[in-house]
Amino acid sequence: MEFLADVFVTPFVDMVQAPDFLMQVLWEGLVSGILYALIALGFVLIFRSSRIFNFAQGIMVVFAALTLVGLFALGVPAWLSVGLTLVVMFVLAVVIERVVLRPLVGQPDIILFMATIGITLFLIGFGETIFGGENKVMITEELGIPTGDTVLEPFGGLLILQHLDITVVIVATLLVLALLAFLNYTQMGRAIRALGDDHQAALSVGISLQTIWVLVWFIAGIIALVTGIAWGARAGVSFALEVIAYKALPVLMLGGLESITGAIVGGLMIGILEKLFEIYWGQPLLGGNTETWFAFVLALIVLLFRPQGLFGERIIERV
Amino acid sequence: MKHFTKLATAAALGSVLGTAAIAQELYTPNLAYRTGPFAATGIPLMNGQADYMTLLNERDGGIGGVTVDFEECETGYSTEKGVECYERTKADAVVTQPWSTGITLQVLPKTNTDEIPILAPGYGFSPMAYGKVFQWAFNPPSSYWDGASMMMQAISGGDMASLSGTKIVLLHLDHPYGKEPIPLLEKMAEMHGFDLVLIPVGLSQMQNQSSQWLQIRRERPDFVLMWGWGAMNAGAITEAVKTRYPMDQFVGIWWAGHDADLQQVGEDGAGYRSISWSMPQPDAPIMADLEEYVFSRGLSQAEDTDWVFYQRGLVISMILAEGMRTAQQMHDTAEITPAQLRDGLENLEITEERLAELGMSGMVPPFSTSCADHTGHSGGWMLEWDGEKFVQASDLLMPDRDLIRPLEIAAAEEYAEANAPWPVNEACDPES
Numbered sequence: 146m147e148f149l150a151d152v153f154v155t156p157f158v159d160m161v162q163a164p165d166f167l168m169q170v171l172w173e174g175l176v177s178g179i180l181y182a183l184i185a186l187g188f189v190l191i192f193r194s195s196r197i198f199n200f201a202q203g204i205m206v207v208f209a210a211l212t213l214v215g216l217f218a219l220g221v222p223a224w225l226s227v228g229l230t231l232v233v234m235f236v237l238a239v240v241i242e243r244v245v246l247r248p249l250v251g252q253p254d255i256i257l258f259m260a261t262i263g264i265t266l267f268l269i270g271f272g273e274t275i276f277g278g279e280n281k282v283m284i285t286e287e288l289g290i291p292t293g294d295t296v297l298e299p300f301g302g303l304l305i306l307q308h309l310d311i312t313v314v315i316v317a318t319l320l321v322l323a324l325l326a327f328l329n330y331t332q333m334g335r336a337i338r339a340l341g342d343d344h345q346a347a348l349s350v351g352i353s354l355q356t357i358w359v360l361v362w363f364i365a366g367i368i369a370l371v372t373g374i375a376w377g378a379r380a381g382v383s384f385a386l387e388v389i390a391y392k393a394l395p396v397l398m399l400g401g402l403e404s405i406t407g408a409i410v411g412g413l414m415i416g417i418l419e420k421l422f423e424i425y426w427g428q429p430l431l432g433g434n435t436e437t438w439f440a441f442v443l444a445l446i447v448l449l450f451r452p453q454g455l456f457g458e459r460i461i462e463r464v
Numbered sequence: 465m466k467h468f469t470k471l472a473t474a475a476a477l478g479s480v481l482g483t484a485a486i487a488q489e490l491y492t493p494n495l496a497y498r499t500g501p502f503a504a505t506g507i508p509l510m511n512g513q514a515d516y517m518t519l520l521n522e523r524d525g526g527i528g529g530v531t532v533d534f535e536e537c538e539t540g541y542s543t544e545k546g547v548e549c550y551e552r553t554k555a556d557a558v559v560t561q562p563w564s565t566g567i568t569l570q571v572l573p574k575t576n577t578d579e580i581p582i583l584a585p586g587y588g589f590s591p592m593a594y595g596k597v598f599q600w601a602f603n604p605p606s607s608y609w610d611g612a613s614m615m616m617q618a619i620s621g622g623d624m625a626s627l628s629g630t631k632i633v634l635l636h637l638d639h640p641y642g643k644e645p646i647p648l649l650e651k652m653a654e655m656h657g658f659d660l661v662l663i664p665v666g667l668s669q670m671q672n673q674s675s676q677w678l679q680i681r682r683e684r685p686d687f688v689l690m691w692g693w694g695a696m697n698a699g700a701i702t703e704a705v706k707t708r709y710p711m712d713q714f715v716g717i718w719w720a721g722h723d724a725d726l727q728q729v730g731e732d733g734a735g736y737r738s739i740s741w742s743m744p745q746p747d748a749p750i751m752a753d754l755e756e757y758v759f760s761r762g763l764s765q766a767e768d769t770d771w772v773f774y775q776r777g778l779v780i781s782m783i784l785a786e787g788m789r790t791a792q793q794m795h796d797t798a799e800i801t802p803a804q805l806r807d808g809l810e811n812l813e814i815t816e817e818r819l820a821e822l823g824m825s826g827m828v829p830p831f832s833t834s835c836a837d838h839t840g841h842s843g844g845w846m847l848e849w850d851g852e853k854f855v856q857a858s859d860l861l862m863p864d865r866d867l868i869r870p871l872e873i874a875a876a877e878e879y880a881e882a883n884a885p886w887p888v889n890e891a892c893d894p895e896s
Contacts (some may be wrong), residue, residue: 177674273503282727305706377670433664436666
């Protein structure tokens with residue numbers, strides 16, 4: 146009976162008794178969720194256009210952030226470093242398309258997936274050789290990103306909003322909106338969607354596979370840079386950032402590998418729900434650290450009922 | 465590749481010169497981690513270790529006339545890779561340096577049969593201090609239980625009774641390393657009447673600890689102790705600043721006192737403390753020798769040589785070198801075996817005078833080891849981040865050995881029983 150009360154009553158009583166704390170939990174979940182969604186978008190864009198599950202998305206986050214910090218350390222002004230990092234990510238996209246993907250056109254999906262694991266391992270070794278493995282400070286102030294906080298007192302309590310987090314939420318939201326606009330209202334964007342819908346049909350009307358692949362990998366690089374700045378500003382830039390990218394996996398399972406809406410909704414759902422579960426159920430009842438598995442369990446439950454994810458397309462193959 | 469080259473060279477010399485003698489080396493592999501999420505902690509430590517051995521080779525021609533082959537095997541702090549490295553290097557090694565509590569625990573039983581000493585300075589399994597049971601394992605100059613005891617003394621101001629009724633959080637990596645202090649802290653909580661709250665941090669949460677710090681905000685602890693490693697440290701310190709947790713109530717173990725981690729927050733981290741059995745001494749005579757024989761010759765990868773971790777790396781290699789030197793003197797041979805090195809590590813005498821001879825005065829408290837005491841229990845200092853660097857913030861603190869020793873013996877005997885048949889050094893007097 147006591148256990149049932151701990152599960153079904155106490156958490157909600159805690160929420161009501163300390164609404165300011167609940168707001169803080171929801172805010173932290175929202176910030177994490179937006180960042181998860183952003184990483185997941187990188188996966189989705191590449192999967193939609195090429196059917197490749199890009200295992201390298203995590204290391205691209207690290208590589209972009211390290212390049213930015215490394216260029217600044219060489220004396221390049223902050224915003225010029227951002228521009229040059231984007232150039233580096235574009236060159237990386239071209240090289241990946243030319244050297245890795247193009248020779249593998251027509252190969253089974255698993256081969257292309259394995260190729261992205263190869264890209265990951267290469268970028269880890271290359272990055273560590275060039276930049277070293279030390280934790281580096283993100284150039285937050287130099288980029289003009291605000292670092293203070295705003296303290297509110299809702300219900301007589303305390304709610305701390307970091308300006309960095311507010312900036313991240315705004316920038317990530319704008320980036321997502323820009324991506325949606327690009328995909329829906331530009332010729333290139335529609336070409337990416339066309340490839341996602343039907344490869345053969347898209348190719349038959351003259352859409353260039355090579356160009357689109359370079360484009361989506363470059364967009365994934367832009368997303369990686371924004372994500373790298375956001376996470377790096379929170380706790381430094383190191384190869385540990387790669388691990389965070391794997392939090393996008395349950396987001397993709399939940400939202401569907403092909404769905405941009407799914408990536409956004411899935412990211413927000415997981416960010417907020419895992420935080421609520423950890424604070425109100427995980428820590429009091431299970432000893433904490435439930436965020437390492439909660440998102441995967443949630444995604445598995447969804448897959449039981451919707452194998453294609455919440456927003457994925459149901460694929461029916463007729464034999 | 466390095467070994468292949470040596471092998472090829474030796475074979476060529478042998479074929480040309482017939483019976484020509486080949487110079488021996490003291491092969492001391494280091495299971496290093498310069499890559500992955502924990503590299504931030506590893507790189508400066510490994511640089512310090514390597515530079516000290518390079519100095520001995522360049523300045524003195526090695527130890528007792530035998531050069532030291534200080535080869536690194538990269539583990540990325542992964543237990544599986546660490547065990548592979550151990551297996552790959554053990555054939556020629558006189559020692560193994562596992563560099564992770566997880567790897568140490570895996571390798572511990574193997575070293576009994578392979579008869580290779582484990583050297584784990586300031587890490588590993590705390591009961592390894594009891595040399596009667598752990599004949600081949602050494603964790604000088606301080607164990608984690610020593611560290612926990614000293615941290616508790618520091619936060620209590622020396623009056624443990626004052627902790628009664630307080631709440632203390634242990635924020636720890638969810639890994640064997642992070643769980644090491646829990647038995648001692650639970651015992652102390654029972655004795656002194658404080659509430660101990662354990663908050664684990666998973667590997668995937670190291671850089672996103674908002675949940676852990678929300679819990680800390682809810683619990684309102686009087687103190688937070690941190691057992692962090694690698695990226696976890698910077699993650700915790702930035703979250704502490706973000707949630708406005710008072711820095712003077714936040715204390716880390718010695719692996720959570722890295723300059724680079726605190727630089728993430730700079731001035732905002734002022735007041736954060738870390739217990740340490742080593743003390744940076746940028747003006748120590750050994751630094752001048754390093755400049756002359758190592759840095760100026762381009763033989764070092766190190767950049768920030770006055771940082772806590774780099775200088776601790778020097779001390780760690782000094783402990784190994786002194787063990788090898790002692791073994792050479794005890795057995796009257798320069799080319800020592802692993803068993804002879806075990807004797808050396810069991811008879812370390814790191815005195816003030818010896819530290820002065822080495823040009824390392826003040827870099828580590830004096831300590832000595834014996835067959836029953838494989839740690840030495842040197843004590844340590846509290847270091848405090850002043851916004852730019854770590855500075856000394858206490859006199860030498862000593863662990864509560866009366867409390868810890870029985871726990872070490874009990875845990876060691878329990879370990880031996882659980883892993884029976886476990887060879888014990890019957891000749892060793894526990895009181896020695």
